[in-house]
Amino acid sequence: MPEIQLASSRRGTGSPLVVIRQLDREGWAPVIDLLAQEREVVAVDLPGFGDSPPLPGTRPTVQALATEVALWFSTVGLTRPPVVGNSLGGAVALELARADVVASAVALSPIGLWTGPGAAYALGSLRFARTMVQTLGPRTARLTRSPLGRTLAFWQLAARPWQMTAEAADGALRNLVRSPGFEATRRAARTYRLTGFTPSVPVTVAWGTRDLLTPRHQAHRAAQLLPAARHVRLRGCGHSPMSDDPGRIAHLLTSTG
Structure with missing residues (x-):
């Protein structure tokens, strides 16, 4: 697989x-x-996604994305770091744990625990949202400036979308449109199913109790496939719990290493 330069940033000091x-x-x-x-x-x-270029000449499956992230570790001086991801990022974090190239993994509402209809619903919803935002173009700020507009745009992702700031909501919609790998990754994700494994490192799977994109019954499937992992219920949180309760997510991450 050709190596690409992934966009990244560093903040803070410590481990x-x-x-x-x-x-x-x-x-x-x-x-x-x-x-x-x-x-x-x-x-x-x-x-x-974001500022990273797409994989050249490679189908962007979850496994291929995980492989690229593992290659990236060495280019930025990281050796077996702990990782965390949400949704697609959560599935990538679990695949990195499966490959035993990380010290620990936390997956927030990871994809891949769905059935065919569940995958079609979640990925179809995201595609519809992207089409809607493309149609709005520069008028997205009109939608996100009001609590009602933010609720209409993010009701599947956040439990309390009206509490998002207008700037964060508008930025999220623009990121949805400008990510060049979105459609190819969406198609590749349709057939992804997480398979069970016994991790050799600590693994935590956390699920929002108000997740409307990948409903929490998928958390039960995760518990069956990964019985050795720690399973956490995020009461009152949606599919993107970072938006609903950043303090709780930060505490979860600091307490799991």
């Missing part, structure tokens, strides 16, 4: 923690602010 991002850069921002008070937080954009 490193890698945050794997895709469409959720704005959602991670308040959590990173908290974590950087006691950790070095290394945030990386997955291939094809």
